[in-house]
Amino acid sequence: MSSLLILKTRICLKYVSPLFNPSTAGFTPLNNVISKLSVRTRLLCTKGVSRHAANNRKEDRQREFNIRERPPFPKSVFAAGTAKRTAEYQKKRVEEEPDFPRKNKRVEPPEHPLTASEWKSLKLTSPNPDRFDVRMMSSMLADGTDINVAKSLLAYVAMDTGTLSYELLLRYLTLCVGGSHHSEVFDMYDIMRSRFRTLDTGASSLFIKGFSRTERWKEALTILENIKRAITPSPRNYGDTIAGAVLHGDGATAWALYAELMEKGLIPNQETWQALFQCGLSHQGHEDGLQSILLHMRDNQIYPEETLVKDIKAWFESLPEQKWIGSWSTVHPRGVCRSCQAELESIQLSQEEYAQLKDRVMGDVIQGRDVFNKTTPEELESFKNFVKRKPTFDVVIDGLNVANIGIKGNQSQTLLEVVSELERQGLVILVLGRKHMQRPSRSWDRNDMSLVQQKAHCFFTDNISEDDPFLLYATLHSGNHCNFVSRDLMRDHKACLPDGATRRLFFKWQRGHQLVLSSYTPGKRVRFQRILTYDTIVQTNGGSWHIPYDENGAERCTYEVPQKWLCLTRAK
Ligand SMILES: [Zn+2]
Numbered sequence: 001m002s003s004l005l006i007l008k009t010r011i012c013l014k015y016v017s018p019l020f021n022p023s024t025a026g027f028t029p030l031n032n033v034i035s036k037l038s039v040r041t042r043l044l045c046t047k048g049v050s051r052h053a054a055n056n057r058k059e060d061r062q063r064e065f066n067i068r069e070r071p072p073f074p075k076s077v078f079a080a081g082t083a084k085r086t087a088e089y090q091k092k093r094v095e096e097e098p099d100f101p102r103k104n105k106r107v108e109p110p111e112h113p114l115t116a117s118e119w120k121s122l123k124l125t126s127p128n129p130d131r132f133d134v135r136m137m138s139s140m141l142a143d144g145t146d147i148n149v150a151k152s153l154l155a156y157v158a159m160d161t162g163t164l165s166y167e168l169l170l171r172y173l174t175l176c177v178g179g180s181h182h183s184e185v186f187d188m189y190d191i192m193r194s195r196f197r198t199l200d201t202g203a204s205s206l207f208i209k210g211f212s213r214t215e216r217w218k219e220a221l222t223i224l225e226n227i228k229r230a231i232t233p234s235p236r237n238y239g240d241t242i243a244g245a246v247l248h249g250d251g252a253t254a255w256a257l258y259a260e261l262m263e264k265g266l267i268p269n270q271e272t273w274q275a276l277f278q279c280g281l282s283h284q285g286h287e288d289g290l291q292s293i294l295l296h297m298r299d300n301q302i303y304p305e306e307t308l309v310k311d312i313k314a315w316f317e318s319l320p321e322q323k324w325i326g327s328w329s330t331v332h333p334r335g336v337c338r339s340c341q342a343e344l345e346s347i348q349l350s351q352e353e354y355a356q357l358k359d360r361v362m363g364d365v366i367q368g369r370d371v372f373n374k375t376t377p378e379e380l381e382s383f384k385n386f387v388k389r390k391p392t393f394d395v396v397i398d399g400l401n402v403a404n405i406g407i408k409g410n411q412s413q414t415l416l417e418v419v420s421e422l423e424r425q426g427l428v429i430l431v432l433g434r435k436h437m438q439r440p441s442r443s444w445d446r447n448d449m450s451l452v453q454q455k456a457h458c459f460f461t462d463n464i465s466e467d468d469p470f471l472l473y474a475t476l477h478s479g480n481h482c483n484f485v486s487r488d489l490m491r492d493h494k495a496c497l498p499d500g501a502t503r504r505l506f507f508k509w510q511r512g513h514q515l516v517l518s519s520y521t522p523g524k525r526v527r528f529q530r531i532l533t534y535d536t537i538v539q540t541n542g543g544s545w546h547i548p549y550d551e552n553g554a555e556r557c558t559y560e561v562p563q564k565w566l567c568l569t570r571a572k
Helices: 002-016 028-035 046-065 082-093 116-125 132-143 147-161 166-178 182-195 201-212 218-230 235-247 251-263 270-282 287-299 306-318 351-366 369-373 377-389 399-403 411-424 446-455 468-478 491-496 500-513
Strands: 324-329 395-398 429-434 457-461 483-485 517-519 544-549 564-570
Touching (some): 132 166, 147 166, 201 218, 201 235, 218 235, 235 251, 235 270, 270 306, 287 544, 306 324, 306 544, 377 457, 395 411, 399 429, 411 429, 411 446
Parallel strands (some): 395 429, 395 483
Antiparallel strands (some): 544 564
16 A cells, blocks of 8 residues: 555656656655755654643643642642642633634544545635645544545645655654554655665654564664664653564563663653563563562652553562462551551651751752742841741741631631641641731731730741741751641742752652641631651562552642552462
């Protein structure tokens, strides 16, 4: 079918364009077409596109979550899916925005291959004939349209314009690779290789993926080598070649590639791990390698997805003589696995971990350069002296943030109720506030504020200051037992932290020390969400493994943790 297309294209070009010399052998006409195109045309790299889109989605979610309102769900803010539900709830509350007509109206791919004249009339009747071919091919990609329809489009474009743009060809190649049309992929490879000495990354990545699934999988290794001469290949490039090796029973090559990927400091995809576990399932050995993957997940606070965790379970259960039994489980709030009753690792930081975190946060976030955008060194110094004079605190409250949870115009009452509840628990409290809170107004009642100051130690910063550095300083200075109350999740500060290990400690500390109001109704008793006692992380004690995993389709923000676990124990 593919050679038919090339033939058709050639004939079409020959027919319409005297520029092409029909006597030249091979695919010259199409090659001529390609040679006119810049290699640097905007590339269609599926990986890049999807990652960009994913980032946008993530930012959107985070932005939505930043709205400071009481969450409608009583579950822990760190539970997977909470941010998404909150965002949806917020969205529902916002009045529906009017629908703006979309600028680039989508073109609908036809159901059957069209003739050139049919394509022509479709293009002419389209509301926007500009870049019709590329937009049409994109729609086909999105819909997974039959490859023959795409071929008929290429034939028409070649005949109509005498040229096939690089952009269009790459989209076509993506369609071929996505639909596993192997012979079409081989044809495209021959065409492009005969024209260019090297292939660009977008096309190379597609060819690696395409070749890996076929008997010509070893050529993917050659393409990978070619990429390496110019740039570091992507984790996806490695993943595809590893999957190719596994598929064709070459475990040694798969593991060698994986070692190379890790050496380069790349972050492997879940599919890559899945391929390796599947490899371990069909070939014995590689136990150390597979266990090191699990430990890598632990160190980097990565959670396997449901499809991967199923393969992990199957692999454990396949190990001869070891008698592993896997079961799907959840964890009791006390930190006990509901399946095997084992106690999970505590959320509390060890003394060394705590000292390390405190050191880095004090150095990088509080003393760091960025803090002077938010406060003055003098103010920070006077705060430090204030803290030194006081006893150690049990709980530090972000006053403004907490006050804004309640009804507008009644901030001081909200703050007072929160402070009163904590005082009832016999805690030593610090309230961080702004100077304007001390000036009586409709929001800040004089009596409320004077009661707050009787029940808690208070420090009021300049109106321009940001509270977070003060909150972090006071909480960390007070010690590992000290908690804090804020709706903020302090993402900015995590970004300031120098390395992954410290960021993970910060994240763990935050989950173990942040008190969040579960619900607030003026006049009713204030309640806080429970702080989980256990840490959600891949863990083992030799005799058992506990692996938290992401359920299919469940969206989880970076600061949330999964709720489902794989429990692996040994039969006695
Ligand atoms: Zn268990």
